[in-house]
Structures are given as structure tokens and as C-alpha cells.
Amino acid sequence: MNTKRAPKVRFKGFTDAWELRKFESIAARASSISADPTLPRVEYEDIISGIGLLNKDVKLKGISKPGIVFNQGDILYGKLRPYLHNWFLPSFSGLAVGDFWVLQPKDADSSFLFRLIQGQQFDDVANQSIGTKMPRADWNLVSKTLFFVPTSIDEQALIGRYFRSIDNLITLHQRKLDKMKELKKAFLNLIFSQKLRFRGFTESWELRKLKDITYPAGEKNRENLPLDSYSITNEHGFIPQDERFENGGTMRETDKKMYYIVSPHSFAYNPARINIGSIGYQNTDKNVIVSSLYEVFKTSDDVDDRLLWYWFKSSYFQKLIEQFQEGGVRLYFYYDKLCMGTLSLPSFEEQHKIGKYLDTYDNLKTLRQEKINQLTKLKTTFLKNMFL
Template identity: 25%
Template sequence: MSNPSSFDSPLNLPEGWHLSRLGNIGRFTKGSGITKADLVETGIPCVRYGELYTNHNYVIKRFHSFINEEVAATSKRIHKGDILFAGSGETAAEIGKCAAYLGNEEAYAGGDIIILRPEKADAAFLGYSLNHETINRQKAKLGQGYSVVHIYPELLKKIVIPLPPLPEQRKIAAILSTWDRAIELLGKQIATKQRLKKAFMQRLLTGKVRFPEFEEDWKEVHLGEILKSRNEKSPQSEQLQLYSLTIEEGVTPKTDRYDREALVKEETIKEYKIVHPYDIVYNPANLRWGAIGINTFDKSVLVSPIYEVLYLRDPKQYIVELIFAILSSPRQITKFSRFGEGTIYERISVKIKDFLSERIIIPRNYNEQHQIAAFLNRVNWEIGTLQEEQRLYRLQKRGLMQKLLTGEVRVRV
């Protein structure tokens, strides 16, 4: 076996730290079974490999899937201190994402999960360290496959990790978990605000609850009377930058994840659709999941040419923020879903002609439109403020991970 120090690593290790291959700090085993059909609403907790990408970050804090005793009997039990790796994934950049299990509850790991049972390192520390970018680069190089990427125990054993003394490992994990708790608390506050917003929207956007100064009846209109399709295109430039449309954040600057997933596709694209300020954008293929947004930036941006871009025909008659609130409401998204066309479920799309043929109800009175929009904008501002605070905490934590997990900054034990 080659010397771990010969492995690709930019680190100058501080005193007391050493490099170790994963195969030297614990034993590897594999999960087994647990298909989607095996799941029950309540029962014995389990982890499926896809949940390591979607639900578990660094540490497994709560379970999202359950099985019965019969399925558990043929599955692999996990124990406190185990590290669970996703053995399959869509990209090499994300392969092997992992989380530490620190609980005492009886639980099981499904197929395509690789389990490391460490004997010479702190599990919580490993949960953070094994998701650090320097380790992710090693996992990416070891991943095998293209359309589906795999990684195996024999490959994970080769990964080299910098390890401080055990007391320092525990202190680093405790510091990072403090940031995690703050991020999680903000997440709960955001979720509460979003539930309140949903309740407000259900009442205000249907006229069930109205501001007392307005009594005029609402009217029903075709979206085609309010909105018009925009099909302006341009290549990327310093003035027109490429943005993405996400279900969670709407029109937003591209993320690293978007860059990785879209890189190959974008090489063949010469021009993108222009989205001016307060234009509405939706993804025909994912509208049923809520993929609709509004450009609230004070500049025009570019989006994928597969998206539909719309603008307000008469800003003096309608408030675009209210129109968007109606279009993005759960009730309206459900109505759009019935227009879906296509034979493969994942490719069902909502065509622009069907979108614009939909009818909505809206206040006749412009001032009432404005007051509803202003109220919802205040709620959105409160949510956005919390989201920005959470984003800053994540940035701080990312900086801490870089310094603490490489030994650039030492902690007192």
C-alpha cells in the first residue's frame, strides 16, 4: 500500500495531526434491501441511500422512512457511531455523500449504502470531515460510471483523511454542530413563516378574507388577457448573466450544483431567453412541482430557452406581484397540472397556450390588488430576511469547516 502522504493533498499538517486511509480507521460493510414497497408509515426507522442526498447532512438527526419487523430481519442494522455513505448517485461530484449516525435507536440501512464503523476516529468529526471538499474530490476521482455513478467499499478504503488527536476531533465537531443548530433553528422559523404565508394566501387570494374598505366584486379573467409571452433571446455577456429557476428560490443566481449538472448541456446552447425585471418565468416540465418564479432583481437576466417567460400587458390595471402570488399558489399549481402533456410522467409539460387559457379571479379594484400584494410582500420580506440570515450562517460554517478540518485554525482542548 502506498504511503498516505503521497495521496493528492494540499495540506501542511499541523503538529499532532496525521494522515490516515479510511481502511485503517474502521471496518466497512454494506446495507441491504429496503425497497420503496417495503416502507410503512410507522415502524422501525431506516435510511435509504437517496435520503443521504436529500434529508441527511453531516449527522442523521431524524428518520424519514420506516419498515416492519419482517423487512428489518433481512436488512442491515446500523449502530451508534456508524458513517453511512451513498454508494450510488447521479454525478461524480456528489458520489459518496455521507452522514454519521449518533443515536441509540434501532435502525437499518438499505441497499446502495456503505457503512463505515470507525474504531480510531470520532464519528461526529468524520460526519463533517468526510463531506469536506478535499475529501469530496477524492471520492469524485474514485467514482465509477457515467449516467449512474457508483463507489464501493474497496475504493472508499483508499481515501486519505487528515486526523487531529481525538480530543481535538470532538471539539471541532462540537463547534460545527453549534452552527448546525443555529441553521436548523432558522429553518424552523422559516417553515413557520411559510405555513402562515400559505394560510394567508388561501384566504386573501380567493376573496374569502378581504380588507374591510373594499366591497366591489372580483372578476374572472383569462391569463392571456393579463400576460403576454416574451421570446427575446441573447447570448451570455457581462450585462446579461445566466440565472437558474429553482422550485425553492425561483429566479436565482446559478449555484455550484446547477453548474455541474448543466455544464454539458450548456455547451451546445448559443442563446438564452431574456427575463426583464418583474417578468414571470415557469418551467413547463416542472410547473406541477411549483417551478415558477419572478425576476425581482433590478436587472435583466438570462434563463434556459426551455423556460417560458411572460410579462404584464397593462401594469396600470394589474399588480404583477399579485398575479405571481396567484400563479404560484398551491391551489393554482394543482389546476395547472391538469394541462400536462406527455407520455412519460417525468416529461409531462404545461404548454404556453394552455397556461394562458387558464382563468383566475382577481379584484377589480386596483387598490385592493395593491393592498393584498403589499401584505404578502411584507410576509415575503420577513421570510427573505430569515433566509438571508440562514445563508450567512451557512457561509460562516463553510469557512469554519475549511479552517478547522484542515488544521489552519487550531482549537483549544
Template identity: 30%
Template sequence: MSEQTNLVPKRRFKEFQNTDAWEQRKLGDLLENAYQGINTAGDKVEYSESGVKILQSKHITSGNITFDDARYLDRDRYSEYLPKYVPNVDDILFANIGTIGPSAVVTEVKEFLIAWNILKMTPKKESNAKFIQLQLQRLNIKRYFESVTTGNATKFVNKDEMLRTQIIVPEKKEQSKIGEFFANLDNLITLHQRKLEKAKALKLAYLSEMFPAEGERVPKRRFAGFTQAWEQRKLGEMMEVTSVKRIHQSDWTDEGVRFLRARDIVCASKGEEPTDYLYISQEKYDEYSRISGKVKVGDLLVTGVGTIGVPLLVTQEEPLYFKDGNIIWFKNEKQLDGNFFYYSFIGESIQKYIRDVAGIGTVGTYTIDSGKKTPIQIPSYEEQEKIGNFFKQLDHLITLHQRKLEKLQNIKKAYLNEMFV
């Protein structure tokens, strides 16, 4: 009785709530056939510049197939590989060599072949492809398959061992209902991923067009009414470039005034939260700030070690302290519009300068002296504000898309836990 109870998911569609428990089946019993992709070495496959695309495991993510950077097989040889290596609609593609685990269902008719590191599985009529793919997605592949090698050898999952894998399934109607539900959810996730990628690409394009290229004094794209050439200056001529009095590790606390390290700024640039927040006491902050000064709204903090040249614009009045030597402090004092200053720093011109001065050793550094010599091109303050606000709004849109995407991914994760056994 308890075993049967364990084979019922926490959440079920209403019409299946009083139906039979799910049952355990071998993956191979649910399939018509399964084929490994073309052995490019053994079959002596030669790639060409055009023809039929050959899909690699890297082109499969969980639920999606992309064809970016796919190699080609000469069309004259295409018929040699029919039908074994040619996927059809509802075939399941599983990456089982090298990168292990990503899987997807073929949802539309496209002319392509699969490479040696993909296993193609064709479900039987009584099985739903999307449901099986989702069950495979949920498995911890490395835990289930002993033939996943370790060390320097190529990791792989043996096809025969894969087909012996036990998965738990309901009857076909419930499989199809679940598969359709997650297919729609995956489509929604893909839609928001594309919106996010489009917004990010738009930002990169505008960064290259709304700031002058190297050797130029006028950007390709401007707001109406602005015609004057931009002025080139060095930041050290416009503002103080410095750091702070050193805080020792023994002074770190669990609460008080926020203490930033370079990696905290890198996290912020990615929209991530650091795993360990650090602080210093209010007393220590007051003592050291009397010597170094206080970080103000509009100032820019830039990483000088590790991932160098990553800026953080100070936008709030809350007291803040940081690790000396690891972070360069640009005391803006309203010399530049804060948002314009920030986006200038992530633009190619300043980033190229940072790369050039960082040195060729294993650990590049961006120093206070380099910070003072950093060149920047500036228009009128009014144009700075226009540009800064434009990119700030674009970043806000990117953040909205990112949050929506994360919310959908979390919803999918929760439903996968509740709607499967």
C-alpha cells in the same frame, strides 16, 4: 521536515498551536468495529406498518439523520438484530451503497436499525466520532475507492476497502475540540434549515387558504373587513397578452440591455444567479421597443417553454427585453396589484390550468392564446394590495433565512478547509 509541516492545519485552536503534527492512520485502526446494515433480501426481512424504524441511506445527509418515510420492522424481531444493526450514541453512519458519501454521527438514543446500504462504525475511546465523520465528509469518495462501480450497476464502497482508507488525525483532545466546534455549527445550520423549511411550508399553506379553491369564490382565510365574493375573469379580457419582436442570437452582446430567457426566469424563481447573463445593445432595444412596446413595472413575464408557468414580476424601471415565444408578456397596466398578480400565478388554481392546457407531449408549452384564456379570481384592489404585501413580506423572510443558511454553510466549508489537513 516538510512532510511534518504538511500535517499541520492552517487554523488551530490556541492551546494546540505548539503541539505535535497530525498523523496518518487507517480508518479501521480508529474503530472498535464496523458493520454493514441488514441485508433485507438475505435475512428475509419483511417490513411492517409499525414497530422499529429501519434507516436507509437516503435518510442521511452530511451531518444529519432524518426518519421521514422510514420503513418499519415488526418489534417482535427486533432482538434478533441486537447489537450488530442497532446504532448507539457516537456511532458513525456512512452511506456506502447507492447514494455514496453522506455521513452522520448518532447524537441521541433512538430505537432504530440500519439498512443494507449503511455502514455503522463505532470509534475507539481514543477517537472522536464527530472528527472522523468530518474527515470522511471531506474525502472525495469516488476518487478514493476503486470499488465504486460505474454505468448502470449499483455504486458501492466495499467495507474492507473503506476501513483501509488513510485519514489524518491529531491526538484525542484536539479531535474532541474540533468535533465540538463543528457539532455546534451543524446544530446552528440545522436550526436555520428548519426555520427556512417552516417559512416555506407556511407560505404554501397561506397560498392554499388566501386564494379561493377551485369552484369557490371566497378564500378560507381573509384580512378583516373584506367580505365580498371574488370575481372570476380571463386575463385576456383585462390586459394585453403578447410577446416581443424576435431577437436573433447574432444580436446578443456582453453588455447593454438585459435579455431574458425562460431559464433566467426559472433561476430567479429559485433565488439563483444564471451562469451566463445575456444582453442586447441599447440601439437594438430602442429599435425593437418602438414596435413591441416596453416592459413596465407591474408587468408579468411567464415562461412558456421548458419549466412552464414560472412568473417574474417586473419591479424595476431598468430597460428589459426577452426571448419571444419562450416568455409570455402580460401587460398589466395597473389592472391588478403587481404582487397579487404574481402570487396568483404561483397559486394552485392558475398552475393547474397551465398544466391542463400544456398538452401531454414530452415538451409542454404555455402559449399566448393560453395566456389570454387563463382564469384568475380577483377581489377589490385594496384586498389585492393586502394579500400581495403579505406574501411579499413572507418571501422576504424566506430570503433572509436562505441567506443566513448559505452564509453558515460557507463558513463551515471555509473552516473545514482550514482546520483539517
């Protein structure tokens, strides 16, 4: 076995090959237990999985509950497998409560070790878990696994700082995106309550029944036309089945005669998932098909679809769903229930201006999300190329 190698990507000034070392030679497991109520506690639900950040201030807990003592520079690693990636590099001392390993660096930089456990090799080994009901990473296996590690602590620290800078940028953009989402909610409430209006528009809004401004628009695909199959998600609206499911999902080989043809400029939604926002607007230049479980409709000519789209994303529509949904264990909101609702609409000109403004705001959100995606992809690529 080649015990010395160099990574594909590294910083200038470092040329020494990395050495193959057992994990137990660079990290020890802390085992000291305490229930000191003056120490802050970190539990599984406190860590944002896959990000390594806390979702709240744990320093204020002050509750007596036993946990593993950790100090600044130690690493908390959630050993439950395979569905959680709960890791944390604390800047304070406290107690790790739950299924954590508290890893203490040995002849290694803590920030480098923190990135090593996020690499694919470590994840592959950790997922070879023990137990069936609640699988956990196997320390006996992980501790004996060989990893390539820089011989220079300076190079280790530089790698750790580099990834921390990427994480900081991702966090910054994510916080800005979250603020934009909250601001949009506030905009929607102000606009649809008519507390916020564009200059030059003073006419009262007209109360309209949804049954008067929409009509069913789904046609059965009786000729079994080979149209692209789509699904609807709460995050992205209409998306191709090929993008959502591996190999196109079950609809690829299914007889499509019973599915609905959805023409451009149509709305569609899943009546069992509309309460979480699974509604979409078909704005491609072609016909597509969706499951016959969906409700499909269009709007009358005096309604600007963009404005209605944003109304569907507002708290006003959520209240309508809560008022008229029906069922037992699973609640449904069919098109006939939608038709029982009302909303206030301004003139078509004002509708268009509002929709256009909100589109601009959504475009800014999209750009922010794309930046986060780019940084995340960059981080993943460097993790793959820096860690052998």
C-alpha cells in the same frame, strides 16, 4: 513526507501537531448481518443527502430485512458514488440496509470521524470508485489513505461538538423556513378564497378573464442587441445565464436575433416547466433577453403585478395548468391556454395591500434562507481549514 502538521484553525488550548494516520487505524468496518425485526432499519431514502439527518422516524419499522448491525456512535456512510452524500451518526442501534459502510471508531472520537468523512480529502478519495454501472467507494483505497488527525481525543470531541452545534442551528432555521413556506401556502389559499381579508375592504371581488387583463409582450431581438441573457427557474425566477451556467451557457455565443426581449415589469415562463413553478417577473431596470421558447406577457393597468405574482404561486394557478395543459410525454401550457383561465380580483387598492403584505412575508423568508446559507458557508470554510 511531513507526518505532523497543525491546521489553520483550531481551538484554544491545543497546540500539539496532528498526526498522519491511515483511515483503517481510526475506523473499522462492521460486518455483522442481522434481520432482527425488532431493530429499526435505516435505508438510503431515509437519510437527507448532504445533511446527515433522517427524514422520518425509522424506529417504527419492525420489518424483517437483513442489514449491517450498527450501534450508537457508529457512522453510516453511503458508499454509492459520486452523486450521494448519505451519512448518519445514529443515537440508537439498528440495521443499515443497502450500500452502507458502518464505520466504528478506533482510538478516535465518533463525532470527529463523522466530520472527517465530510471533508474534501475524504470525498476526493471516496470518489475514486470501483464499478461502472453503480460505482461504489473503494474500501481498499480509502482504508489505506492517510489523514491528519488530532492526537488528543478531547480536541477531536471538541471539533465534533462544534460542527454539531452549527448543524443544529442550520436545522433549526431550516425547520422555521419550512414552516414559513407552509404558512404562506395557507395564506395564499385563504386570501384567494376570500376567507381572509384586510379590515376596511368589503366589496365583492370581480371575476376576470386572464385574456382581458394580460397581453403578449415579447419582442424578437431582430437587431441582435447585446442584451444580458436570462433564464427562469422555479426557485429564483429570472436569473442571469452567467449565474446558472458555467461560462454563460450556450446563449453566450448564439445568434440572439430569435430570442425575446423582455422589458421591465413583464412576466415570462417556460411552457414545458410551468407545472413546477418556472415563472418569473422581470423587475430590473433594463431590458433582457430570454429564449424564444418562453412565453412573455404583461398586465393591464388595473392589475397589481405583485398580487398576480402570488396568484401564480397558489394552488389556484396549479389547477388552471392541470386543466388546460396539453401534450403527450411532455405537457405544455402555452399563453393561449393561460388566456382561457379566470381569477377573482379585488379593487386595485386591496390588490396592492395584499401584494405588499405578502412581500413582507417573503422578505422574512429570504432573511431566514440567507442565515442558512451563511451557516452552511461557515461550516464549509471550517471543514476546509480544520481538516488538513
